Amino acid sequence: MREFGYRRASDVQGAVALLAADPRARLLGGGTNLVDLMKTGVERPALLIDVQDLPLDRIEVTPDGGLHIGATVTNSDLAADPEVRRRYPALAQAVLSGASGQLRNMATVGGNLLQRTRCGYFTDPAAACNKRVPGSGCPAIGGEHHNHAILGASAHCVAVHPSDMGVALAAFDAVVGYETADGPGELPLAEFYLPVGRTPHLETALPSGALITGLRLPPAPVAAVSRYRKVRERASFAFAIGSLAAALDVHDGTVREVRLAFGAVASRPWRARTAERALTGGPASAEAFAAAADAELAAAEVLPHNGYKVTLLRNLVVALLTELTELTEEAAR
């Protein structure tokens, strides 16, 4: 590992000032992604600004009935929080499905949003990769891509975003709050991750020098009946090959409201708005769930080794929405 400086910030303004003073500085959350990438030379910051002591470690119910989650809240604390579990159970489940207990104790909300892709060419500095070195090429398209994107990718990059937490946050319309030397700002999660296009190295719409301060989750009564389902290649401690956050409100067999977000299919958590529109106001039946999934997945562009994800996501939608329908019916009895 190359030499680097280390500073521990005690307030947000101080951290932002340190960041603005050196374009080669990076913020350090739990370090579970950044330090790994520094070891292999993919990341080469000159200075790490540790955010652990910042007063951003609270989860609070907002006056409108939503939640505010600080950026330095650990994944473990987020998943264990009683208000998160009661109001947005899919979020707690998504976080618990990721990594291991030890990693979740270190990993933070801010760092989870900005964790980098697990594409093997990206993490190998000896390989070409447009995301790491713009214009160098994308070996994944003609090579190893069985876990890569089927939606919203481009000829320049087909990597997926690895976060489980982000998938549930997308379903619940989270808004990311940040601070820069010029003042605070907010970005809805739907606009936070940039489309891949020709510039896969530009991943988010965060202004340069921004420190994520936290997340705002608007009130969403439908989220109380929500679940996260993750498919992975081994039983634990693995990234998703496909995942789904779903919330459903059914009354007398009719879908009143539904939220659906897919994970491990695109460069960002994929809110399945086409499927949501197809389902709203219609019957809560397995046939309708399958048709809605097909409508969403009609946009899929598959590579030779990742076409299985279309079937996988379709089956996840049918299974999870059927389960949520049964849950609602049981609760009504």
Ligand SMILES: Cc1cc2nc3c(=O)[nH]c(=O)nc-3n(C[C@H](O)[C@H](O)[C@H](O)COP(=O)(O)OP(=O)(O)OC[C@H]3O[C@@H](n4cnc5c(N)ncnc54)[C@H](O)[C@@H]3O)c2cc1C
């Ligand atoms: C073996 C292993 C398995 C894993 N499995 C999963 C999994 O199944 N699902 C999953 O979702 N994740 C998984 N993870 C990823 C893990 O969740 C992330 O590494 C973690 O969430 C990153 O958080 P962190 O606080 O450690 O970030 P760091 O490593 O500290 O930082 C990551 C990035 O975020 C930036 N950053 C950190 N905090 C802020 C802030 N407040 N404002 C602005 N920028 C900031 C850093 O500068 C860096 O660029 C796994 C990780 C490992 C090592």
Ligand code: SF4
């Ligand atoms: S898929 Fe993206 S991250 Fe992976 S090699 Fe291609 S450009 Fe790099």
